[in-house]
Amino acid sequence: MASRRRPADSVKTDKKKKKKKTTTSEETAELCSLVGDEQVKKSVQEAWSQRTAHTQGDLELDCQPFPHCIIKNFLGSETFVENLQRELMELNFHEKSNDLYKFKQSDDLKKRTEPHISGLRAALFGRFRSWLGEVLQVELEPVVDISCAKYEYTDVLLCHDDELEGRRVAFILYLVPPWQSSDGGTLDLYTTDSSFQPQSIVKSLVPSLNTLVLFEVSPVSFHQVSEVLTRDKCRLSLSGWFHGPSLERPPRHRGPPIPRSPHLPRDETLLLEWVNPVYLDISYQEQIQEEFEDSSEIQLKGFLKEEKFKEVKEALAQIQWTKRGPPNKRCYEAATMNTLPQCVKLSTPMCCGELRRWSNGGYTLLHDTEASRAEYALDLVLPFCGADWQSEFGGFTCYVANEEDEELLTVYPEDNSLALVYRDKETLKFVKHVNHKSLSDSENSLTCRSFYDFSFVYYE
Ligand SMILES: O=C(O)CCC(=O)C(=O)O
Ligand SMILES: [Fe+2]
Structure with missing residues (x-):
């Protein structure tokens, strides 16, 4: 199954379309002299095939954690770069947001006729493609697959491998103002474990004007654009991507299924002790049931008794947390079960459940392997987030239709409000990336704000 929801969808060649007459003429893009040099080409080819590092002037090939090539001053003319930047900034941009990313993407660049955009496109998919094909010793197709992206404050593209039928080599040309790692937006490269799952970031590339980055799309090419902080x-x-024969992929790793514990029988004393008495009233329960049957979702505000809610809130501070990954699927902290204080233990899961901590950088992703596991389920989430958690921080749960990206429902965390959602096989959920806005600005230093939730999933 092809990977879903990549930043740019694969673009097909429009062989049948006639070339439209345009009023603008194309501006030739000069490429840096390295690209024309036979000797350079030979040595890069050799180094890439041997997986060894190689530097020659503005070109650097590094093979850790996976082979990638950085070419500084890629375009020969500064004026060309400036004009290209100007043409791109004048395009229409569309806000793109899902589990994996938040950024702005331009109109399709394949058809643009601006002189510098079309000039660059011709150079990249013409001369440069031939050079790259020779370096990698593969036949790269003339498929034009390119788009323009704008990442601003809190924008991000989380861990992914770019894998999609036909994509062979990924490229990125940066057109940024002077940039530092403290501005965020680095291109982070991940190591992988023996089952090709991403592990940790070992290299971060700071974008710089007129620098081209290339890497082969492979089972280990996991990378992300870290959150933009400036x-x-x-x-x-x-x-975009140069298309060609895909590298062989091992079967997708599924990871072990999460163990399910049996449902505890209903315990009246426990309910009386913990739950807001309004929810124990039979006629109110009937009303809730009716509403839930109608809409498959409901929020039970003030679910726990005030004093119980407080008790748990205080206990949350004493818990030990463990980071949950891998980063292509999720990133948050889960409570280590044996460190749970007694009052929290009472609320431990009956089926599949966790006590989770969310802070800047946390998220879960829709993943192909999870999608194929989807089934009817009842989700219960009880957040402990304080009154000042805002929706623009992220951390809300989105329900989407499998395959399509149609958003069905968004559940925002609300203190002591139990959210119940009954979802069918075609519905998947993710937690939106918790961004930098969640850090609170106290006396000129940023402090990390986090929230907790108890998350239970009941299966049929
Ligand atoms: O902008 C970057 O540095 C990387 C972009 C990327 O990974 C993608 O568009 O798939
Ligand atoms: Fe990518």
Whole structure:
């Protein structure tokens, strides 16, 4: 199954379409002299095939954690770069947001006739493609697959491998103002474990003007664009793929299924002790049941008794947390079960459940292997988030239709409000990336704000 929801969808060649007459003429893009040099080509080819590092002037090939090539001053003319930037900034951009990313993407670049955009496109998919094909010793197709992206404050593209039928080599050309790692927006490269799952970031590339980055799309090419932290700069880039025969992929790793514990029988004393008495009233329960049957979702505000809610809230501070990954599927902290204080233990899961902590950088992703496991389920989430958690921080749960990206429902965390959602086989959920806005600005230093939730899933 092809990977879903990648930043740019694969673009097909329009062989049948006639070339439209345009009023603008194409501006030739000069590429840096390295690309024309036979000797350079030979040595890069040799180094890439041997998986060894190689540097020659503005070109650097590094094979850790996976082979990638950085070419500084890629375009020969500064004026060309400036004009290209200007043309790109004048395009229409569309806000793109899902589990994996939040950024702005331009109109389709394949058909643009601006002189510098079309000039670059011709150079990349013409001369440069031939050079790259020779370096990698593969036949790269003339398929044009390129788009322009703008990442601004809190924008992000989480861990992914770019894998999609036909994509062989990924490229990114940065068109950024002077940029530092503290501005965020680095291209982070992950190591992988023996089952090809991403592990940790071992290299972060800081974008810089007129630098081209290339890497082969492979089972280990996991990378991310870290959250942009600067509030006043825009990370502009052109990115896309050279198409060709895909590298062989091992079967997708599914990871062990999460163990399910049996449902505890209903315990009246426990309910009386913990739950807000309004929810124990039979006629109110009937009303809730009716509403839930109608809409498959409901929020039970003030679910726990005030004093119980407080008791748990205080106990949450004493828990030990463990990071949950891998980063292509999820990133948050889960409570280590044996460190749970007594009052929290009472609320431990009856089926599949966790006590989770969410802070800047946390998320879960829709993943192909999870999608194929989807089944009817009842989700219960009880957040402990304080009154000041805002929706723009992220951390809300989105329900989407499998395969399509149609958003069905968004559940925002609300203190002591039990959210119940009954979902069918075609419905998947993810927790939206918790961004930098969640850090609170106290006396000129940023402090990490986090929230907790008890998350239970009941299966049929
Ligand atoms: O902009 C970057 O540095 C990487 C972009 C990327 O990974 C993608 O578009 O798939
Ligand atoms: Fe990518």
